[in-house]
Amino acid sequence: MSSTTAIEAVEPVTEKQFLDRLQRLHREHKKLVLEAMGNPPDRRNIPKSLWKQIRDEEQALLLLLLLGISLPSLREIRQQVAENVEMPEPPRLPTEQLFRRLRRRARHVATSIRRTSQQRLQDTIDDVVGQNRSRQPDVPPSEIDDTLSNRERRDITERTMPQSREEMIARTEIAAARRAAAEAMAEEMRRSGIETHLVWRLGPTCAHCKVCPIFEGLPESVYSRYVQIPVHPNCCCWAEIVVGPFDDLLASGRMRPIPTAAQIRAALRVAKYRGRLLP
Structure with a gap:
């Protein structure tokens, strides 16, 4: 199977499927982070290898989802061009150019998500641990117990990647995927000599x-x-x-x-x- 055929074989996804699959992956990542951060929780307990795994899995899924949105958009744009623009023949479907664009996008976004999650995790741990310490006003600092309940620990991971953030990522990346399709087709048309x-x-x-x-x-x-x-x-x-x-x-x-x-x-x-x- 050629690379072009493999790319075009990616299944389309709806906007709802984009969000659902992103949230499913994040639930798995939250479980991994919850287990790794320990109790008392500490971001330093999470190995670099786990953060790399999270980024790589995020990047792989994002690429598939971006393609699942972008490829149908690309085909629709080509159909509209073929119907409305006088050309010797319909423009070629620039799937490989689109793939390269989206691969760069997926890498950038996955890295950004990981970095933001790392910072949010530390900020949230500090906040939740601080609240726990405030409930022990009479305990000397050296004797304070920073151990948290399971609910408090789950709250840390939920606040690190809340549903609102997942929805924002999905909507933003769907717009980026459709833009990438338009850019790839516009470049192909310019190569054919069309202004x-x-x-x-x-x-x-x-x-x-x-x-x-x-x-x-x-x-x-x-x-x-x-x-x-x-x-x-x-x-x-x-x-x-x-x-x-x-x-x-x-x-x-x-x-x-x-x-x-x-x-x-x-x-x-x-x-x-x-x-x-x-x-």
């Missing part, structure tokens, strides 16, 4: 930060200087492929006039100040 642009569109199902509206209707050649989709956690914006000369698209309203750099930077400053932008 192709990616245009920022506001998603209909999420709250938008100050940055989303200022980039709506702008081409990738502009917004990629500053940000990418998804621009903030839970971002549902998307990139539309449009074909034709830039000036014609501007005149037709498919794109909108480009704001000044000062206007864009002002919106970015507000969003960063409010902590809304992804790093």
